[in-house]
Amino acid sequence: MSYQLADEYFQRIHQIMSLLDDENVEIIGAMKKFGPRNLQSIARKSGVPYPTVYTRVNKLGTQGLLDTWTYPNLAKIGLARSMVLLTPSPGREVTASEALKIPGYWLWIARCTGECNGYYSQHAVPVENRQDFVQYLDQIVSSGLATNYRIFWLGDYHSHIPNFEYYDFKKRAWRFDWPAWLSLFTKGKLQNVPEEKESSKDDFDKNDLLILKELMTDARKKLSELSQMIGMTLPAAKYRFDNLARRGFLQDYVIQVLPYPPEISDLYEVRLDFGEHKAMVAKENFFKRLPFVLNYSRIKGTNSTTVRVYLPRTEVNNLLTLLSALVRGDAIDRFSYMLLDPMTIQAQTFHYKAFDD
Template sequence: MKFRRIYDVVKPDSGSVWTLQERGRDGEDLRLLASAIRVFGPRNYTAIARVTGLPVETVRYKIRKNLLERGIRVHVHINYGALGLARYWMFLEFSEDWESKAVELLDRLAKDDYMVYFGRIIPWGSFLAFVMLPPKFEAKYRIFLDKLVDMGVLRSYSMARMSWIRYFSMRTDCYDFKNATWQFDWDSLSKSDRPVAVSIEEDVQKPRIDKLDLLIAGMLQANSSLSIRELARKLGVEYKRLLYHYKEHVLGRGIIKGYIVRWHGDRRWHKPLTRIAAVFHGLSADEAETVKKVFQDIPFTWFDAYSMVSEVYLAYLVVPAEHLQGMLKYTWKALPKLKRKMRYGFIDSECSRSYMLPLKPFDETRGGWRFNIKANVNLLYEVLNVKKLKV
């Protein structure tokens, strides 16, 4: 399976230079650096210096000190389709008897299975989870979830494959980099032209990968600032071999499609952040187009997705508490005909986890991705402290 990433990034012409004189106000150099990083990544100081007109050492210093150490994070955009993995979301409602074990159970699944994220939604009580799964295993995975219902671990669940998903970089036009604060007015919020990375679920292909490709992508997913030499040292791989895999496989085969620049709040940010799941049920494809335009403009939207089968739209936002009421009012006003289908939940940060791409289910010696229902149940039995099934 191949996810197509479409970047609407306007790259500079070969002869153009974004000079300091053209910026016009304090902090604009940091804004331009953030825009350049979306194209070139956080390690390509030479290319960033060329398009911004800043000396290489200045670029290196500003990225490290004025961006990365002040709450700006750079994430690689993993093309899960090139790994043979489709994207699914799940809503899991645990039974009262096992609710206290929910985080431990999901954590064990994520470390050994295809799950890459879970978070409890308040006040719903259910968990939102994401799995990156080979499509051929979807039926088996549903049987596994049915087994958890039969065991009394889950009260109910829903699972849907995403028709599309978009990842957003921060709206640099709404952020004051010099003072590290958000500066915009909800009543006059302009339309966003920020670059959008789009994953299309129909882009399915047989993966051409090995374990080292996955390790490289996973390490960069955890820390996009790692150099190739640092990667080779951490993985215990000879430098030239790792460099070949990085260039020919990870980049050449489109496993990494680009970079996403996000604001996480720096160490001086003492105000609370609110993580929100906005869910719309019963949306037609045309209605989903209307909703996604609204959430694209919101500066705090990290990603959104839609499932045509279940007619559900989902957006994930990280909102400073001081902007929460403004964000809720904005969506309420912007979607007068669809606001009744809108439902908000807050992510409990103490009961949420993110993980790198799946590693353990991949077995080179046995032809790639593997999934065994009984083996998965046994993982949970270890947490539940009950007798195992024979695999």
């Protein structure tokens, strides 16, 4: 690495850590709790003056350190979310990844290594076409493009912001308290967490889908832009948006913060298998205490949870040590993990064009 490249490398790391100050953290916390759309409301809730909130949110966004979008309640629009692990045949990697996209249901695809050496993908499949999708994956294998696949149907999507209790604002450094987190999972007081209620398909039309699609790319999309897109007046567009929110179509506001520089961090998908359903439900509440958990979903028909983890590379071995200790302590039955390659990530919104009023 040349001196110039090394200088840019460390400058980028310093830039990211320097932006994690008290005011930005207050703003980020308010955005997650109250939603990211109304910056004036965020200013009131966080106690940070509105001009400062406006400037800081825009700066974080333009520098790629903050992104916001809305995760829709896919079940309410008749879609079932799945996670697919596909192992391509040697030499057929590119074709296999393209085959995952052909039905148009894909949401997210990336190369992965670990439990699966191939592709990790998520899909939003019309409920009535779930078996057709499984048969299509069978054909990918039978055609020789892949040697095998596994499919998991997922429950609700839950996202978190980093737990800044473990961030030292003076030192601009994170504290990874692995012994405390081990104790939390093995000895922590279990809380009663309500069961996820299975959502069913609700009434909606093409314009509702267009609004949800736009919010899935940008949670702060202006109502004026939405009204132009669906060809309605601003009051009518606002009524549509408020109605979707009231009826539970907006499942989660995702506030994606970059807590660690990507140059020194890794992205993982970790599956935790619990001995019983009750233990899984009770311990899910601990995830938000961990500063490296981005999101998680239950795997339907199992006592398992799949967790997205973003962590400095130097801490990965400590994570694996923690997971191994959780197995020995009977907090979980087993675990598996995959390293996801951020440079290969491709994403799109749900396949709204296939819907016919």
